[in-house]
Amino acid sequence: MKNLGISIIAVVILLMLPIGAAAAEWYSLLTVALPYGALTVFLLGFIYRVLLWAQSPVPFRITTTCGQEKSLPWIRTNSLESPSGLFGVIGRMALEILLFRSLFRNTGAEILEKRPVYGSAKWLWLFGLLLHWSLLFILLRHLRFFVEPIAPFINALSAFDGLFETGVPTLYLSDLVFLTAATALFLRRVVLVRVRYFSLPQDYFPLLLLLCTAGSGILMRHFTKVNLIKVKELATGWVSFSPVIQEGIGPLFSIHLFLVCTLLVWFPLSKLMHMGGIFLSPTRNLANDNRMRRHLNPWDAPVRVHTYEEYEDEFRDKMKTAGLPVERE
Amino acid sequence: MKLYNGGKIIAGIVVFLIAATFPFWYGRGKAVRPPDLKLDTPVIQQLKEKLCVEPAPYMRANHMKLLTVWRDAAVREGNRSYTAINGRVYTISLTSTCLECHSNKKQFCDRCHNYAGAKPACWNCHIIPEEVR
Ligand code: HEM
Numbered sequence: 001m002k003n004l005g006i007s008i009i010a011v012v013i014l015l016m017l018p019i020g021a022a023a024a025e026w027y028s029l030l031t032v033a034l035p036y037g038a039l040t041v042f043l044l045g046f047i048y049r050v051l052l053w054a055q056s057p058v059p060f061r062i063t064t065t066c067g068q069e070k071s072l073p074w075i076r077t078n079s080l081e082s083p084s085g086l087f088g089v090i091g092r093m094a095l096e097i098l099l100f101r102s103l104f105r106n107t108g109a110e111i112l113e114k115r116p117v118y119g120s121a122k123w124l125w126l127f128g129l130l131l132h133w134s135l136l137f138i139l140l141r142h143l144r145f146f147v148e149p150i151a152p153f154i155n156a157l158s159a160f161d162g163l164f165e166t167g168v169p170t171l172y173l174s175d176l177v178f179l180t181a182a183t184a185l186f187l188r189r190v191v192l193v194r195v196r197y198f199s200l201p202q203d204y205f206p207l208l209l210l211l212c213t214a215g216s217g218i219l220m221r222h223f224t225k226v227n228l229i230k231v232k233e234l235a236t237g238w239v240s241f242s243p244v245i246q247e248g249i250g251p252l253f254s255i256h257l258f259l260v261c262t263l264l265v266w267f268p269l270s271k272l273m274h275m276g277g278i279f280l281s282p283t284r285n286l287a288n289d290n291r292m293r294r295h296l297n298p299w300d301a302p303v304r305v306h307t308y309e310e311y312e313d314e315f316r317d318k319m320k321t322a323g324l325p326v327e328r329e
Numbered sequence: 330m331k332l333y334n335g336g337k338i339i340a341g342i343v344v345f346l347i348a349a350t351f352p353f354w355y356g357r358g359k360a361v362r363p364p365d366l367k368l369d370t371p372v373i374q375q376l377k378e379k380l381c382v383e384p385a386p387y388m389r390a391n392h393m394k395l396l397t398v399w400r401d402a403a404v405r406e407g408n409r410s411y412t413a414i415n416g417r418v419y420t421i422s423l424t425s426t427c428l429e430c431h432s433n434k435k436q437f438c439d440r441c442h443n444y445a446g447a448k449p450a451c452w453n454c455h456i457i458p459e460e461v462r
Contacts, residue, residue, distance in 0.1 A: 144446030146352035225390040236361040
């Protein structure tokens with residue numbers, strides 16, 4: 001509970017900062033300096049973390065085998081679960097990145113009648129997948145504020161997302177899905193005692209941050225409207241490096257933007273880096289060809305050995321004197 | 330700094346940078362002008378005071394909410410007149426009130442909506458006057 005409290009307090013402070021900044025009329029900070037700064041931290045921090053990882057050598061194939069590896073021709077191989085070549089690896093990585101294949105294997109344990117019982121547990125996979133896909137949809141739809149003319153794929157995505165044309169303005173399905181999934185994942189950490197036990201402030205924090213970001217966005221779209229023309233002027237100003245300071249788009253927009261900036265800065269500092277990390281998971285991205293190729297450790301130091309023959313050459317006289325048997329006279 | 334699989338790592342980082350900076354290169358750095366809204370329709374030019382139903386800043390952000398209020402009043406309560414904050418009374422109608430003053434839908438509503446990526450579905454049913462004539 002303490003860890004949860006710390007996270008909530010952090011988010012509440014983050015919600016108040018932009019209100020304070022807007023009250024103090026620090027609009028150039030809020031709408032120009034901060035977004036540029038946060039984006040720079042995000043991009044450079046992301047690259048820095050990846051470069052740090054790339055400095056760890058990976059000499060051996062440590063792929064986890066979840067299927068029959070390639071062996072004798074008459075044994076059926078599972079080339080997606082235990083790939084032996086490039087295409088299999090690409091397939092496995094695609095399954096992992098697009099469908100969270102490993103998480104699908106998630107199991108849960110429970111004590112039933114004093115015996116531990118294991119079973120499959122798919123909720124984490126389901127809500128995790130929904131969260132990430134709806135977030136992708138939301139981010140791609142937001143591109144409408146950044147480019148002019150709006151690329152056709154963005155409009156197509158918005159049209160698809162608002163398929164049911166519920167309400168004015170249209171309710172986006174991805175918003176609903178996102179709120180549901182993020183709430184479910186948050187409640188999972190709060191309600192399940194064992195998960196709560198190992199949850200740290202930095203586990204709750206990104207979920208709360210995303211929930212507040214999406215919440216403020218949805219409030220802005222459906223309840224307290226803002227002038228989107230000004231928002232687009234601001235966003236296209238950023239990307240053409242001729243930023244226009246916007247004053248008073250609205251307190252909700254200040255909060256929304258500030259939380260996004262916080263997220264961008266937090267990203268490279270935290271476990272959100274799993275976005276880059278998933279591509280570098282050695283258990284997933286290495287082909288299981290341990291039996292087809294010999295993998296040598298490149299930094300094995302040459303070991304100086306002293307063989308028995310050399311030993312005998314050195315001490316032959318002494319050994320003979322002592323009456324020890326020698327192999328060569 | 331020694332990178333293992335350096336080629337692939339650099340390629341990955343380049344792809345990441347290209348994707349993450351999409352809006353920066355897509356517009357080729359050109360500054361974008363907000364849409365040029367034409368308010369010079371014959372009806373508006375004849376107005377003594379060039380005012381919308383509600384004050385313009387409110388209309389810019391909230392006209393869709395006003396329209397839903399109008400729709401609900403007309404369709405659910407059978408009430409077809411609306412009193413604005415400043416006391417004026419308007420007949421509730423999308424086609425013959427909004428589009429009477431803003432008869433240049435293409436240069437007004439549509440321009441703004443294309444810029445903001447909004448696609449009101451109202452015109453599936455509601456008539457756009459110039460198309461009838
Ligand atoms: C992590 C990044 C972001 C997330 C998760 C996020 C989330 C959301 C969500 C869920 C909505 C509800 C409506 C919709 O889905 O379109 C929304 C609306 C909105 N967002 Fe964001 N947002 C993000 C970044 C931004 C940025 C960088 C801007 C600045 C241009 C922005 C400006 C807005 C505005 C103006 C709305 C209201 C849209 C409307 O009235 O139709 N958002 N946001």
